[in-house]
Amino acid sequence: xxxxxxxxxxxxxxxxxxxxxxxxxxxxxxxxxxxxxxxxxxxxxxxxxxxxxxxxxxxxxxxxxxxxxxxxxxxxxxxxxxxxxxxxxxxxxxxxxxxxxxxxxxxxxxxxxxxxxxxxxxxxxxxxxxxxxxxxxxxxxxxxxxxxxxxxxxxxxxxxxxxxxxxxxxxxxxxxxxxxxxxxxxxxxxxxxxxxxxxxxxxxxxxxxxxxxxxxxxxxxxxxxxxxxxxxxxxxxxxxxxxxxxxxxxxxxxxxxxxxxxxxxxxxxxxxxxxxxxxxxxxxxx
Ligand code: SAM
Numbered sequence: 001x002x003x004x005x006x007x008x009x010x011x012x013x014x015x016x017x018x019x020x021x022x023x024x025x026x027x028x029x030x031x032x033x034x035x036x037x038x039x040x041x042x043x044x045x046x047x048x049x050x051x052x053x054x055x056x057x058x059x060x061x062x063x064x065x066x067x068x069x070x071x072x073x074x075x076x077x078x079x080x081x082x083x084x085x086x087x088x089x090x091x092x093x094x095x096x097x098x099x100x101x102x103x104x105x106x107x108x109x110x111x112x113x114x115x116x117x118x119x120x121x122x123x124x125x126x127x128x129x130x131x132x133x134x135x136x137x138x139x140x141x142x143x144x145x146x147x148x149x150x151x152x153x154x155x156x157x158x159x160x161x162x163x164x165x166x167x168x169x170x171x172x173x174x175x176x177x178x179x180x181x182x183x184x185x186x187x188x189x190x191x192x193x194x195x196x197x198x199x200x201x202x203x204x205x206x207x208x209x210x211x212x213x214x215x216x217x218x219x220x221x222x223x224x225x226x227x228x229x230x231x232x233x234x235x236x237x238x239x240x241x242x243x244x245x246x247x248x249x250x251x252x253x254x255x256x257x258x259x260x261x262x263x264x265x266x267x268x269x270x271x272x273x274x275x276x277x278x279x280x281x282x283x284x285x286x
Contacts, residue, residue, distance in 0.1 A: 004060040004088055005033040007194060013058060017084050021195060025078055026127025029057045032192035035151075039203055040064035042185055043123035043149035050115035054102045054124040054134060057081065059088040065123055066092040073114045077101050102134060107143055120144070125151040128197070132156070132172050139179040139206070148180070148206040157184060157202035164271045171230040174272050175223060178213065180206035214276050222279040229267035229275075237265050247282065255281040 003009060010029060021027045030036060039061060045051050045068040056062040056074035058081065065072045072095045076085065085097050096114065098105070111120055122145060126134055131152045138148055152160075160176050161184045162168035176182055188201040216222045228244035229237045238256060242249045256263055259277040261270060270278075 003033060004058060004063060005031055005036060007031045010058060010060075010194060013084060013088065017080070019080055019084065022078065024129070026055075026129045027057065027078070028128075028193040028195060028197050030060050030125060030192060031194045032188070035188055035192055035203075036061045036064040038186065039123060039125075039149060039151070040068055042203070042205065043121050044147060045069040045121065045123065048119065049146075050111075050118040050120045052107075052111065052115075052120060052122045052124075054122070055127050056085060056097065057125070059085050061123065061125060062089060062095060063092070066095050070094065070118060071115065072096070073098065073110065075100055075102050075105060103130065103137060107138070107141055111143055111145075119146050121146050122148040122150070124149075128153055135160075135172070135206075136175060139176065139208075145208050147208060149185070149203065150206075151188060151201050151203045153197075154187060154200040154202045157204045160204060160206075165269055167268055169268055171223075171227045171267075174226050174230075174275065176206060178216075178272055180208045182206050214273055215280070216276045217280050218283040221283050222276060225279050225282070226267075226275055229270065233267045235266070236263070237267055237270060238263060240267070241278075251282075252278075 010031060045065050047070055049069055050071045051065045051069045053062055053065060053072060053074040056076050062072060062074050074095065075098045076082065077100065079099050082097065082099050089095050122138060159168055159170045160173050161182050162173050163177060164174055183205045185203040185205055188203065190196045190198065190200050225241065229240050231244065232240040238249060238252045241247050241252055253263060255278055259274060261274050
């Protein structure tokens with residue numbers, strides 16, 4: 001079989017199908033032969049489990065996953081890639097390609113129907129234009145996954161892996177840390193893709209927690225508070241929350257005092273657990 005990560009093979013297949021890259025769909029295909037085997041290995045694909053892939057492109061990672069996993073289901077939005085995938089994946093009988101938008105599909109139902117009795121992991125080179133919404137959907141829907149191994153822009157990987165109380169942290173870091181323990185696996189240079197993007201990438205693995213680390217009475221409010229605090233990260237969190245969520249400043253001062261949080265704290269100084277205390281106190285009055 002021709003090597004799918006070979007740039008000449010990719011060009012030949014794409015020319016045959018009259019395919020042009022769509023920038024708006026985040027189409028940067030891997031041409032570095034070392035990346036996909038490494039990702040497939042590190043995501044934990046094995047003969048007993050199922051792998052869900054998002055955005056297979058021409059199937060370069062899909063093949064490596066199918067060599068190792070019991071079953072692979074790949075969701076691809078671009079219908080022009082379906083005949084390409086029919087050709088490139090024809091040698092495998094454990095792959096199902098679904099032509100849908102990952103943001104619209106019912107993933108709980110899909111996992112239940114397609115991976116009965118299997119442990120499930122996610123492995124994907126994500127389209128950059130919707131990296132964070134996809135990650136949040138995968139986590140918030142509590143999909144009964146073991147892990148999520150994804151390639152994202154290096155800057156996003158650094159932010160997610162920065163953890164809490166860190167200058168690099170953003171609201172995504174805190175949300176991801178609430179549901180999982182993130183791990184930085186390796187960096188992928190921009191020249192590993194066709195066409196080459198303007199930035200480097202990195203592969204990260206989110207090891208899903210069996211239990212969230214502490215009790216949050218209203219998760220919607222909890223994430224709203226985190227988002228609002230980071231949206232105005234230079235302001236003190238008391239001021240950001242008073243502005244964005246229209247909460248009485250005196251009430252916030254009392255809550256911060258009783259939770260032992262400094263009144264001058266900014267979002268990057270507040271831990272996940274402290275955010276949960278703010279949220280739980282505010283949700284009492286609701
Ligand atoms: N996995 C391939 C690789 O590594 O070479 C392609 C990765 S490319 C960065 C992202 C892929 O996601 C593209 O094939 C694109 O068409 C697909 N995609 C973009 N938006 C999507 C969505 N909302 N749902 C499913 N697939 C999507």
